[in-house]
Amino acid sequence: MNPMTPTLELREVRKRYGDFAAVDGVSLAVPPGTIYGLLGPNGAGKTSTIRMIMNITAPDSGEVHLFGHPRRPEDLRRIGYLPEERGLYRKMTVIDQLLFLGEIRGLKRRELLPRIERWLERVGLAEWGKKKVEELSKGMQQKVQLVGTVLHEPDLLILDEPFSGLDPLNQELFKELLVDYKQQGKSVVLSTHGMELAERMCEHICLIFKGRAVLAGELRQIKREVAGNTYRLVADGDLDRLPQVPGVEQASVQNGVVKLMLRPEAEGPEVLREMVQFLRVHEFRSEEPELEQIFLKAVRDAA
Amino acid sequence: MRLENIGVVAKREYLLRVKSKGFWIGTLVLPLFIVALSVLPTLFLTKSRTDHQVVVVDETGRIGQEFAANPNGAQPQKEGEEGKDQRERVARFEVEVEAPAADREAQRAALDRRVLAEEIDSWVWIGEGVLRGDPVEYHARSVSNFMTQEVLEDRLSELVRRTRLTEAGYDPDRVGELSGSIDLKTVRISEEGSRAEGGLGSVAFAYILFFLLYTMMMLWGQQVMNGVLEEKGSRIVEVVLSSIQPFELMMGKLTGICLAGLTQFVIWLGTMMLVTAPGMLAAMATLPEELVLPTVTLGMVLNYILLFVLGFFVYATMYAAIGSAFNNLQEAQQVASVAVFFLVVPFMIMFQIINDPNSTLAVVTSLIPPFTPMLMTLRVSLDMPPLWQLLLGYVLTIAFIWGMVWVCARIYRVGILMYGKKPTLQEIWRWVRYA
Numbered sequence: 001m002n003p004m005t006p007t008l009e010l011r012e013v014r015k016r017y018g019d020f021a022a023v024d025g026v027s028l029a030v031p032p033g034t035i036y037g038l039l040g041p042n043g044a045g046k047t048s049t050i051r052m053i054m055n056i057t058a059p060d061s062g063e064v065h066l067f068g069h070p071r072r073p074e075d076l077r078r079i080g081y082l083p084e085e086r087g088l089y090r091k092m093t094v095i096d097q098l099l100f101l102g103e104i105r106g107l108k109r110r111e112l113l114p115r116i117e118r119w120l121e122r123v124g125l126a127e128w129g130k131k132k133v134e135e136l137s138k139g140m141q142q143k144v145q146l147v148g149t150v151l152h153e154p155d156l157l158i159l160d161e162p163f164s165g166l167d168p169l170n171q172e173l174f175k176e177l178l179v180d181y182k183q184q185g186k187s188v189v190l191s192t193h194g195m196e197l198a199e200r201m202c203e204h205i206c207l208i209f210k211g212r213a214v215l216a217g218e219l220r221q222i223k224r225e226v227a228g229n230t231y232r233l234v235a236d237g238d239l240d241r242l243p244q245v246p247g248v249e250q251a252s253v254q255n256g257v258v259k260l261m262l263r264p265e266a267e268g269p270e271v272l273r274e275m276v277q278f279l280r281v282h283e284f285r286s287e288e289p290e291l292e293q294i295f296l297k298a299v300r301d302a303a
Numbered sequence: 304m305r306l307e308n309i310g311v312v313a314k315r316e317y318l319l320r321v322k323s324k325g326f327w328i329g330t331l332v333l334p335l336f337i338v339a340l341s342v343l344p345t346l347f348l349t350k351s352r353t354d355h356q357v358v359v360v361d362e363t364g365r366i367g368q369e370f371a372a373n374p375n376g377a378q379p380q381k382e383g384e385e386g387k388d389q390r391e392r393v394a395r396f397e398v399e400v401e402a403p404a405a406d407r408e409a410q411r412a413a414l415d416r417r418v419l420a421e422e423i424d425s426w427v428w429i430g431e432g433v434l435r436g437d438p439v440e441y442h443a444r445s446v447s448n449f450m451t452q453e454v455l456e457d458r459l460s461e462l463v464r465r466t467r468l469t470e471a472g473y474d475p476d477r478v479g480e481l482s483g484s485i486d487l488k489t490v491r492i493s494e495e496g497s498r499a500e501g502g503l504g505s506v507a508f509a510y511i512l513f514f515l516l517y518t519m520m521m522l523w524g525q526q527v528m529n530g531v532l533e534e535k536g537s538r539i540v541e542v543v544l545s546s547i548q549p550f551e552l553m554m555g556k557l558t559g560i561c562l563a564g565l566t567q568f569v570i571w572l573g574t575m576m577l578v579t580a581p582g583m584l585a586a587m588a589t590l591p592e593e594l595v596l597p598t599v600t601l602g603m604v605l606n607y608i609l610l611f612v613l614g615f616f617v618y619a620t621m622y623a624a625i626g627s628a629f630n631n632l633q634e635a636q637q638v639a640s641v642a643v644f645f646l647v648v649p650f651m652i653m654f655q656i657i658n659d660p661n662s663t664l665a666v667v668t669s670l671i672p673p674f675t676p677m678l679m680t681l682r683v684s685l686d687m688p689p690l691w692q693l694l695l696g697y698v699l700t701i702a703f704i705w706g707m708v709w710v711c712a713r714i715y716r717v718g719i720l721m722y723g724k725k726p727t728l729q730e731i732w733r734w735v736r737y738a
Contacts, residue, residue: 054545056716073548081545087538091319103311104546148542 005068007032007156007187008053013062015048022048024211025062030156030187030204035178037202037219038191039295045211046191047084050160053189054081067155077105080154084161084191086145090134094125094144097133098151105152112151119147123173139167146174157181157188163197175201199291207298214302215294223288229262231271232287237279247271259287308547312555313562316530320563329522330567334574355451356397358414358426364402366429366462371398375458396455399423411442418444427455434467512607512680513653515568516614517646523564523615524622524642528635530560531626531711535718549712557623557708561615606683606693613700614676618642620707621673627715649677660685670696672703 006029015023023045030036038046052059053066055076066075088097095116102112120126123143133141142165149157157178163171178188178201192198198205205222207215215222234257242251242258247266252259262271272284320326361367374396404410414426425443433439439459441452465475534540534556543552621642629635649668656665660682669678669688675696682688688696 051541054541056541056544076545079545081542083538083541083545085538085541087536087540089315089319089537089539091323092315096315096318100311100315101542104308104543106307 004031006030006065007067008036008189009063009065010049010053011063011065013049013052013059013064015045015052015057015059021211023052023059026206026208026211026213028206028213028216030189032187033182033185034204035182035188035190035202037198037205038189038208039193039195039198039205039291040208041193041299044208046193046208047160048211049208050081050083050158050189050191053158054079074106077152078155080149080152080157082145082149082157082159082162084164086142088133088141088144088148091132093130093132094120094136095129097144098148101148102151107152115151116147119151123147138165139170142166142170143173146170146177150177155186157186158191159188160191161193162190163192163194195292195295205291207295209299209302212302214298219291223291223294225264229260229264229266229268230287230289231260231262231268232283232285233258233260233275233281234283235275235279235281239279241278242275245271245274247274304548304551308551309555309558312547312552313559316556316559317562317566320526320560321566326563326567330570334571334578337575338578355395355425356399356423357455358399358401358417358423359429360401360403360410360414360426361429362403362431363429363433363466365466366433366459367398367400369462369466370396370459371400374398396458415442418442427459429459433463434470512611512614513646513650513677516611516618516677519564519568519615520618520622520642520646523560524618524639526564527557527560527619527622528626528639529632530556531623531715532629532632532635535627535630535715544716549716550709553623553627553708553712553715557616557619561612561619564615564619565612602687603683607680609697610676610680610683613697613704614680616704617673617676617700617707618646620704620711621645623711624707624714627711627718630718645673646677649674652678653681656681657685661688666692670699672700675700 008028008030010026010028012025012027013023014021014025026045026049028036028038038049040046048057051057053064055071055073064071066072067078089100092100095113098116098119099109099112102115103109116129117126120129123146125140125143125147128136128140133144136144149159159174162174166174178190181188190198190202199219203219204217205215205219206213217225239251239253239258242248242260247262248260248271249263249266250259250261260271262268268284268286272281275281275284359367359370401410401414411428414423417423418425425441428440428442430437430439441455446452468475468478531553534543534552540552622639625635625638625642629638652664652668656662656668656678659665665678665682666688668674669682670692679688679693679696683693
């Protein structure tokens with residue numbers, strides 16, 4: 001597989017439930033070795049999109065490509081999927097449960113057993129393998145779910161709101177794992193409505209709103225494109241001349257701090273060279289808009 | 304479709320059940336119950352049977368004497384043969400005869416007192432007109448012991464009949480000989496040769512299968528339904544369905560649960576055979592020559608086993624369908640009896656088929672899949688149907704099971720994603736067609 005071939009690609013995927021368009025032509029591409037954020041408010045169509053990727057529901061139209069080709073049934077075994085609605089078979093022991101989850105992905109018992117042992121060790125559940133799931137605490141069950149998701153060493157992880165309901169320790173465990181995956185050159189799709197989290201973890205995002213992908217791409221690029229070049233300026237002098245400087249789209253002064261928004265084609269250093277001719281500049285640095293703001297702006301634009 | 308996926312799911316379902324305590328409690332309690340059921344009544348009956356003390360006041364002066372001399376009948380009559388043992392268990396009389404006193408009212412009152420004091424169980428008044436058909440009076444604390452009364456009635460009738468015959472100048476024994484009825488000896492003709500057989504004996508297997516299937520469905524239908532419902536409730540199903548197809552999941556589930564059911568069944572059959580074997584062997588040894596057991600060929604046995612397993616699957620799929628369409632047990636249970644309906648229908652047309660196992664009705668209905676397991680068993684017992692009909696029956700039934708599982712899987716796949724809402728029939732139909 002070409003190293004640049006997207007691990008997962010959606011092309012104009014649509015899904016209607018009666019009159020309601022749950023997913024309305026979403027296209028996106030998840031590059032290998034990235035953590036990809038599928039963002040959007042509740043009910044935007046994130047879970048519906050994921051279910052179509054996982055072949056739990058069929059799209060009305062559009063294509064799902066995995067690992068560089070149209071999805072084949074066996075591709076799904078290379079995915080580790082953690083749905084939003086999580087559960088385990090309560091009456092089964094931890095080991096039996098994990099064996100089952102491994103076996104339905106085509107693995108054999110003898111290769112699974114040592115893996116299960118290693119994983120239980122890693123998440124600190126080595127003593128609990130023979131216990132029934134219902135005897136475990138909620139936090140322990142979350143760990144078992146996590147192990148069940150990665151046990152078959154998938155090439156792509158799809159996690160739907162993975163951090164909701166997790167205790168802080170397990171959150172760390174999950175994050176560690178995601179970073180691990182990225183470093184191995186594998187991809188992670190992370191669906192969440194938590195912008196802060198996505199901002200910290202994802203390099204690529206897709207913003208979904210009302211079933212449409214209103215924004216998709218590299219996060220840095222998006223920030224640039226959406227908000228333009230935003231700078232923070234602290235300076236003495238004739239601040240009123242700022243709007244006349246070429247390349248400046250907008251300048252607003254608040255408490256002695258200027259927020260500069262440059263035109264998309266403008267370059268920060270050139271604008272600075274112009275400004276130092278009439279201002280004594282103490283501070284000039286680019287300031288990234290927050291994902292939250294981008295999200296809200298995108299939603300407003302789309303609405 | 305991958306068979307190994309079905310296998311993985313089936314293994315999980317099977318082990319989960321067989322490893323549970325409930326399974327073993329259920330499996331062991333029933334045989335114990337049956338042993339108790341077969342031993343206890345015999346114990347009680349043997350204990351109670353010598354108890355019936357009766358005082359007979361006889362105005363004719365003949366019948367009472369004869370009754371006292373031989374209270375429980377002479378040599379068993381031919382027609383009463385099977386019943387005699389049973390009757391003796393119900394009542395063995397000890398008879399005491401009293402001559403009618405001058406003051407009849409006082410005598411009656413005295414007898415009543417003896418009954419109330421529990422010295423005797425009952426007293427009987429045989430009036431003078433008994434030979435002309437007047438009734439005999441029976442006085443006891445309880446008059447609901449109809450089995451005892453029937454034995455008494457039969458015994459007295461016989462004595463009265465004999466007395467009447469003697470009075471009319473006939474020899475009662477000779478009359479009995481001359482008026483004996485005949486038996487029909489049935490011979491079944493089949494390819495393997497003719498053999499004398501009991502008419503009803505060959506239907507017995509079909510009956511047994513019906514009741515076995517019925518019991519199994521009563522016990523395991525619910526399990527199948529629960530199993531499907533539980534899967535929905537566990538929420539793990541989304542992970543499972545992302546790796547295997549709904550059909551594989553449903554088929555595996557059904558196979559696993561059915562195998563657990565069959566395991567229980569085999570254990571039951573085994574224990575019952577062990578428990579009843581000594582009695583059965585003893586009974587076989589004492590069977591009269593005329594009673595011939597039906598011949599069971601290897602082919603029939605194979606058909607029985609296959610039909611039983613298929614029958615189990617057919618009805619299990621119905622419970623699975625119900626389980627897959629609803630969200631919780633309460634909702635599902637309201638419709639669960641529908642599956643039983645499919646067991647009752649073949650039972651209703653059973654007798655017409657027994658009468659003519661090769662009629663159009665029999666052939667057609669035995670090829671309708673939900674009815675095939677039961678009706679084909681009946682036909683196999685009575686007269687082996689042509690091979691093509693058997694094969695067609697099997698193919699159709701397997702296709703039916705396949706189709707049902709397919710439909711279940713579809714309903715299920717959509718059903719799990721629509722939490723909380725009770726579906727309408729229309730919606731279920733949409734789910735089936737939905738890809």
